[in-house]
């Protein structure tokens with residue numbers, strides 16, 4: 679029989695979600711990582727006795743744009759503080775008429791069009807290739823779906839999130855192309871975040887919260903921050919309600935992830951032990967501690 683895991687639920691709050699209310703024993707904690715500093719201190723506490731950690735992705739007050747985020751430090755810091763699973767709360771544009779502003783999408787796939795970011799904890803001195811064929815943990819998806827249904831949030835289960843580099847919004851030609859590709863929503867942050875969560879063997883899921891129709895839409899010739907912010911704050915209130923509902927559902931001691939997210943590195947390392955760089959291994963102390 680395997681040892682049970684006592685979960686600590688990590689939330690990465692996107693645009694509009696800079697704090698969590700209702701936590702017992704609230705404390706903002708500074709975490710340093712071998713990859714540099716995360717976006718901000720991490721808020722720790724408990725909800726209904728379940729340990730929770732929260733990181734505002736862009737920092738409190740939103741000082742950091744998507745391309746300048748230290749995604750490696752963010753994921754490492756969340757694991758270092760003890761998270762066993764990560765739930766991202768993200769603002770997105772909609773690429774489908776049937777996903778209007780205010781709608782939530784439990785995305786299950788990503789197309790990564792980012793190009794100016796560090797995308798892996800591994801590299802020269804310790805090479806690893808993990809599978810991201812299924813980047814979202816279905817167990818977290820089930821819990822988020824039940825919570826969304828329970829509190830009456832309009833949602834869709836399943837969808838593809840196109841991750842663009844930004845910070846500018848898309849051109850109309852790009853937006854139309856992504857629609858042809860069958861993408862559902864568009865944003866700037868969930869890659870390489872989801873890939874890094876997989877490398878760090880953390881279960882990961884995103885609740886994508888639609889703020890606007892991207893510029894493909896006949897009624898939305900331009901996306902503007904003003905337009906986005908109008909919807910952002912009511913979405914953020916729903917997201918905070920979602921957190922309160924999903925945490926108790928995920929809090930019980932559990933078996934290892936049935937989808938294997940927490941064993942992603944089992945067959946990923948390819949560098950021979952005698953060729954591994956000790957400095958690199960030292961940096962991987964938390965991310966890859968189970969296999970090194």
Ligand SMILES: CSC[C@H]1O[C@H](OP(=O)(O)O)[C@H](O)[C@@H]1O
Pocket residue numbers: 691692693694735736744767768769770844864865866867868903906
């Ligand atoms: C303020 S709209 C653009 C911004 O919002 C999304 O970020 P996040 O996923 O952190 O909510 C989007 O990806 C852009 O970074």
Ligand SMILES: Nc1ncnc2[nH]cnc12
Pocket residue numbers: 769770771772847848864865866889890891892893901906
């Ligand atoms: N239309 C859009 N494009 C990219 N990122 C977004 N975040 C919110 N709306 C967006």
